[in-house]
Amino acid sequence: MEYSEKQIAIIKAAEKLFAIKGFDGASVRDIAHEADINVAMISYYFGSKEKLMEAVFEARSSNIRLKIENLLADDKLSHLGKVNVLIDDYVDKFIHQQEFHKIMMREQMIEKDTPIAGLIHDLKKRNLESIKRLIEEGQKKGAFKKNIDVVLMMTTLVGTVSQMITSQYFYKKMNNLEHMEEVEFQKHMRKKLSIHLKNLFKQSLSNEQ
Amino acid sequence: MEYSEKQIAIIKAAEKLFAIKGFDGASVRDIAHEADINVAMISYYFGSKEKLMEAVFEARSSNIRLKIENLLADDKLSHLGKVNVLIDDYVDKFIHQQEFHKIMMREQMIEKDTPIAGLIHDLKKRNLESIKRLIEEGQKKGAFKKNIDVVLMMTTLVGTVSQMITSQYFYKKMNNLEHMEEVEFQKHMRKKLSIHLKNLFKQSLSNEQ
DNA sequence: AAAAATTAATTAAACGTTTGTTTAGTTTTA
DNA sequence: TAAAACTAAACAAACGTTTAATTAATTTTT
Structure with missing residues (x-):
């Protein structure tokens, strides 16, 4: 899977916050803020928080x-x-x-x-x-x-x-x-x-x- | 600290669910259900979810x-x-x-x-x-x-x-x-x-x- | 190459749930 | 009968997600 710059930024932010706060502890708004994008972009690109986690996994x-x-x-x-x-x-x-x-x-x-x-x-x-x-x-x-x-x-x-x-x-x-x-x-x-x-x-x- | 039977049941349930789902993943309703008590009893006995975690710690x-x-x-x-x-x-x-x-x-x-x-x-x-x-x-x-x-x-x-x-x-x-x-x-x-x-x-x- | 049409990216706001906690009232215990 | 234990319901806040509208980029048509 090829990711755009923004998608990479989201994955990076998610990786960081999932690691620090855990999956449930890190909110999609946290991640969006860390990645400097709008919250809706996470659903737009990855479908769901769950799928974002899978993308982090696939990428790393x-x-x-x-x-x-x-x-x-x-x-x-x-x-x-x-x-x-x-x-x-x-x-x-x-x-x-x-x-x-x-x-x-x-x-x-x-x-x-x-x-x-x-x-x-x-x-x-x-x-x-x-x-x-x-x-x-x-x-x-x-x-x-x-x-x-x-x-x-x-x-x-x-x-x-x-x-x-x-x-x-x-x-x-x-x-x-x-x-x-x-x-x-x-x-x-x-x-x-x-x-x-x-x-x-x-x-x-x-x-x- | 001396704990009543119900308090012990809550701590035990919390320990189990915090371990499986993590602190944020386990809801107070989950814990209340597992301990077979009313949700309000957690606040009543321990003050907050955070304090319940500390009680689990203190107890174990x-x-x-x-x-x-x-x-x-x-x-x-x-x-x-x-x-x-x-x-x-x-x-x-x-x-x-x-x-x-x-x-x-x-x-x-x-x-x-x-x-x-x-x-x-x-x-x-x-x-x-x-x-x-x-x-x-x-x-x-x-x-x-x-x-x-x-x-x-x-x-x-x-x-x-x-x-x-x-x-x-x-x-x-x-x-x-x-x-x-x-x-x-x-x-x-x-x-x-x-x-x-x-x-x-x-x-x-x-x-x- | 310019204009029009189409698709993709992005946004703020709203959605319905679930969250932890409190309230106000009831039952049980001492 | 006063205190403690307990309950169902309500609370506001935060949650993940969707919507509807707008802007940006790309493709198609002229």
Whole structure:
């Protein structure tokens, strides 16, 4: 779907306000004001608030799967090296799309079969299958140990990054980083998470012990 | 604060619906219906919807800190043993209070200085300080390695459990556990998370390598 | 190329619902 | 019989959406 400038502005505003206030907390008038357009334009372009949410989703849910497939094919990287790239990809994706991922987290908490819940499920399933292949490849070559629960592993990867983003203000305060500029702090988070997660997974995947 | 039966019913209903639908998504009429009381009783007992949320918080935010303090004083457990008990406490607390923790997660995403945001912050800060002492004790005795980032460690602990709870339906499906009864599944989650997290932390805290 | 006709974009206002809260009255409890 | 518990109804405000009218852009006709 091709979007006009105004439509992009609406999606951007919706993404921001849905992330901050939640779907019900953000009114269409809020969004219209943020996007600097008339309220009626939201219905005009997207049909409804619900459909606007779907448009936000469609626009932002880039597939990480392609990257994983490329990783699988890469023969210059070790098996652990591939996992490390995967970690960095996830960390980067979450940090650069914080707003969208807050929306995703919220949407997953809703106990309802929304169209978006289905989209998230399929996305996660496809990603997981690719990552499973990546791990199994390492196991076959003896680089990784047997009995790795990939779902649990991904739960820790995604959970750690999500939790960091959700509680970044707390993290800042606990580390006396409140003075730090936003961009600088994002770099800091990125680095810290990357090292932390790589250490965590290196030890729990490794066959040597 | 002592609550009557009806007040408890309202808090329970509010906890459930705030968790499922979010604060704005759950209407006072929804809550009144769920609690099987008249809408006006919410204002009558709690003053407002906002205050009801605070009451839910006050009623559910049991302090895990006391448990940690007892752990610190325990001399029958090894340092790693204490960390393992801590892990189990967190896993149990989250699984048995899933609804409340969903509310906490949602509340932390809101970029607003609500009274509850302050409560969460103080709670986390106090807990963190106790856990830091627990880790430092182990470091002093040479059981744990130096340079442990306790905030990051807790981010992984809380993040993993949160993510598991948020995406438990996905986890069920990926492991073909859809047939499993709710109580049985909770036991399963509890066990899996416990083992997974203990392994993860054992290796990243341990001084032996 | 100018004029006319058609379509698209945009607006302010109004729509009917739903929202959280209050009121005024009734029933129950102590 | 006074206080507390409870109710149905009403309240104004905010909600998502639609309408009707106007302006801007595009296409068709001359």
